[in-house]
Amino acid sequence: MIEVFGILNKIKYLKHSIRLLCALTFIVGIFFAIVLLFPIRSGLITSLSYFITEITGWLMLIYFLTTILLLKLITKKRQKNWLSKTIIVFGLILTSINALPLISTPFSIQNAENEFNIAYGPGWRSQIPSSAKSHFLPNQFNFYNYFIGFPHRECNVETDIKYYDDGEIKLYFDVYYPKTSIGQLPGNYSVIIKLHPGSWQYGDKSIGNVLVLSKYLAAQGYVVFDIQYGLLDAGGSSFIPTPDYVKGNVTLHDMISQIGNFTKQLETTYSNVYNANLESVFIMGSSAGGHLTGVVGLGYNDPYFAGNFSSALTVKGIVPIYAPNFADPYFTRDPLTKLIPGDPTTNPLAYEKFTPSNLADPNDPPALLYQGLRDDLVPLINAETIKASLNENGVNCMVLTFPFAAHASDLIVGNSFSQVWVYYLERFLFLSQ
């Protein structure tokens, strides 16, 4: 008899614990829903918003299942009516809010289709042969990549190859390239130079630069160089992993010079080692790396940057991802003021040249931009300005926009934003070669 009471008590406590856990899940859910819907500028919440927008599909299922579990756990009949109604309302609201990024996927696709139709004409898909198509994602969105992950593709990877050392700063790169046994691939050994994010002060290649995408593109025949560049050591700290040996008293001019140095070594050394096709080069980067992508890609032929880059490379396209455009105000706020000597009144030329939209000219390569519409760190106006200035010069520029996507919303490649992005990115790279 005592044993039976013991078991009943245990079940009672277990049910109480599960109820408590479910209630906690709901409380966390309400907080996450606020972060997802409203732009709140605070260190932790801003960082959370980058992350939450990427995992809403899983959260949606968790809230839905928690609602059912909680409903099952209501045993007292007098509570049943009002409590179950409250749980249903809360549960369904949380589930619906977290379903919004998934539901908005058709809008992102429609926008991307419009951008590609304008740039390449309505029949742009017919320009891609079926031999290349067979390597691409067949659809803009699928559930398997979303829920069970975007797989790591087979390719060769070499890591931590040193390309720069000035005594104070050492810089390395990783390279992802196709397996030699594979025949004709859509990438045709075109080069992609990837620049990592991190507000010019933090970040790293590899872990901080969407390595799953680097492997995916290498498996398609691209030679992807994921490179480090010097970062400003402003004394701050961040949760973003950053090696100490890349930090120093670095300006944007130094960063461009280091990236330029890499292009020269690519010409003299690495193109032969990795069979890289220098006639077809793409620059790709996100956030701060996206800004540098704009400066390098559009400034490659600008006299202001003359002598920095190898003349043997032909830039066929640039891919700035949630990239800041305006030097003023981004570099007029501490500690980023150190990145450009002087200020917009004492050094107007530098401020002008480190604003990518000012570098546009008719000889520039086409551009594909990623922009989250929930990005309060780098809002849409940045991408729109780059697009307007390139279009004015007769250069194709497509901006893919993603409702509910915050800054850095492409880190988990299988999420609903990234899938659409990868679908159009691989086609853009192929069409621009």
Added chain:
Amino acid sequence: MLDYNFNPKKVLQSLSKIAIFLNVLSCALGILYFVISVNSLIYDIFGYIFFISWLVNIFIICMDNKYLNKSSKLGKKINRLTYYYLSSFIGSILLLAFGNILTSFFLKGFLLILGRLMIIFGFYIITLFGLHFSLSTFLNIDDRGVWNFE
């Protein structure tokens, strides 16, 4: 005029049949996907199949909750199974989410392998437990005293 009488027993029977079929198909395609990961339309179909199977499993839980006679021995057993399934479903979704996060950030090493294992386990816990649960519902649907269909 169409005269439609909602028959919960028939609905539950059909749903559990569909769930068994979808869960078996998900398991088979899952093996194929984890062994050969390429871009293919087959996997797009696989994605829809497993997602629909999850939803059908959840729907069966809701119907079981409504129509199970929890005072009978077997009814109590199936009811307990719904608790286990719901809890493991939530746990597996967490495994899938964290597995995805780990595989997104690591190029090689223990954490990448751990992430992959979390994804595989998460997926198969949902699918195999779903299969077990829908089979339990289907095989006991005709048992007297287990359900409150009338």
